[in-house]
Amino acid sequence: MNNKELFIDGFLDRISREFLQVSDPKKNKDLAFEIFSISAVLDKPFQEVFDNVIIKDKSGKRSGSKDGGIDGIYFRDLGDYYEMLVFQCKNVPGLKDNEINKFRNDVREIFSEGNRIGKKNIEDLEAFINEYKSISLSGKYIEIKCYFIYNGNNIDKDYGNNEPTYNLYHNPAIDYYIYDSNWVYDKVRSVAKPHRKTIEFTFKPQNSNFSLLDHQALYTFSISNTRAANFRVLALDICELMQKEININGSFDTLFEENIRQYLGTSKFRANREMNKTLNSENSVLFPFLNNGITIIAEKITVPKSAQDGQYYLPVVNPQIVNGLQTSRVLYDLYKIDPSKLKEVYVNIRVYETTEPSLVEKITDATNTQTPITYKDKISNKDFKEFAKTVFFNKGIVYITKRGEGFNSSSQKNIRNQIDSETVLKFWYATFYEEPETAKNSIARVLQDIYDAATSENNPLKILFDGNIDSPIYKQFIAVYQIYHLIQICKHKMVEDNKTYLMRYEHLLS
Structure with missing residues (x-):
């Protein structure tokens, strides 16, 4: 089947x-x-x-x-x-x-x-x-x-x-x-599933201005098979990376595939608003002191043995920004308006060379500290979510998996409806999993159980959430959506019927 x-x-x-x-x-x-x-x-x-x-x-x-x-x-x-x-x-x-x-x-x-x-x-x-x-x-x-x-x-x-x-x-x-x-x-x-073309990019770590005797621009180390590099770059470097992603893959979304959130904007998200305010003020030079920096996972990094003409260069292959999406987007939005405002702005960067999924998840969890990470965030990048997105999208429905995704106008183009993954999972838990009380009282428990199913080999629900394209879960999700949609129609009709009844009642009393 x-x-x-x-x-x-x-x-x-x-x-x-x-x-x-x-x-x-x-x-x-x-x-x-x-x-x-x-x-x-x-x-x-x-x-x-x-x-x-x-x-x-x-x-x-x-x-x-x-x-x-x-x-x-x-x-x-x-x-x-x-x-x-x-x-x-x-x-x-x-x-x-x-x-x-x-x-x-x-x-x-x-x-x-x-x-x-x-x-x-x-x-x-x-x-x-x-x-x-x-x-x-x-x-x-x-x-x-x-x-x-x-x-x-x-x-x-x-x-x-x-x-x-x-x-x-x-x-x-x-x-x-x-x-x-x-x-x-x-x-x-x-x-x-989105197919990303290979991205090769070279960061230009800035020399230290702390000591005249040591201009070292980066420090590197390795643990087991994972190598790491830490350094400071001009904010323009990040904007150039995003622009290169757009030029090659048509969008910078693929640069943030492993990120657990979407861009939250500056109008409603205070941290982004303050970040933008700093960048547009005389305090912009203090940006690396006020910002947590950006964490990047790459398939390959080439660590320079020495400087070249006084400048260090760090080539990377297929970088993924796993923490710092908000920072990157705020910088890029300003870059598109006035690049000159970023000429003296620096950003702290951490790059890890690894393709191990479990380590990528650990790094993502550990570095996303500005806002709490929920189980909804943790399952937002699981493979089953990508296929679920496709099934819903084919039916003209945006299936929202990440915080902030619902405000992304490009994802809503030519789409009739949208639904949050949390709602679908909650209704699935109440119907197909036959746990309506738990679904009603604790969405956190629902999401934790599904996260466990997607990550634990011994979980009995693993066969549903292991990311296999032939999992029965996608048909169940569509059935759940139809149930949910029918309930919303009935609720709306009840409200309209009550309004009609009240109007008639008031007319009789007048």
Whole structure:
């Protein structure tokens, strides 16, 4: 038993809403499958696939009537030569020989043979044909790869022709691939969980100005397999790191993946407001005395043996800010307004080289001391939360897991509803776990039990909260949300009915 239908159908529903092409729901679902399956192959965002890969007519719509039997084309520049990935995607459970043969022949006739037979109804391919010809004229070799993707199973007792057809036509040796829904589902893991591109950054630790005899800029040590470096940098270094994250990964959110909170802003969170006030005052030079600094986990750090031209450099690979999100965001917000205000501002930095999850969690817990850490914070980064977010998001619901996340406007774009994870977990505990009294009286106990389930190997609930994509918990969460939503509707109706009753009662008394 797995969650294939839950995730794939959820993605198709979501993509159908976001890329509405026609009034026919089935046709929109078919287009959604094209976008989804091609995204899985290319590992690219849905929007980019729709904009640059899907075959569309001159009005920008996916009509499908003049595409030559091809759903998408992507040219991959590999330096000495190009790959041309050609797609046909069928949102159907069965494989058909004639469809596979037609696709293969269409690609060969239109591109390899230059459409010598004068194939009609290929106007929507014009831009791709021109690009193919342009690359060919440049003298670069083009290797064509064909992908036939369908929403069925290669082995299916109800579609006995699937397996022999797959075995006959799937042949990577000649660049012809047939992928079924199981292959697509395996790719959901990478689609559902954010994939961060590698970040390489070099910090510039500032020399000590304490002693004229010793300008040492950092101190380092190691315990077991973990190495640590402590130093002071200009606040501009942190802002440049955040900007680099945006440039490479499209957002600085991936820099804070391991952080247990979201940005809380300056209007409602006093500590951030005071921080911003200090940075905009003559006391900004005192910032490293007034601030706890920033703690970073990195996959690799390279400790310099000596200074270079009087300056130390500390390269890091894939840094993650696990403590200091509020500091980083306040600095960056000011940097975007007026970078000159940060020229003389310094920040204390601690960098640890480790990929051990348990140590990362210990460091995160120990360094987040400005505000109390709750069990809600502790479970906010567990793997099951990421898949739960995806399931809810596909249904048009923001599933809020971190403090401050509900105020993030970007997370609410095009979303109808939102719900706090605490509410879902509380209702789950009362219904599926059958502990309504505990759920009602102690949310702290509920969250502690779920944290234990996610972290302890011997916990009986481990199978639900271990972060496996096939856990039954995601379907249970959706059921819980539906119960909660129904209760809210009933409560609202009761309030409205009471208002109506009171108005009638007052009318009788008047």
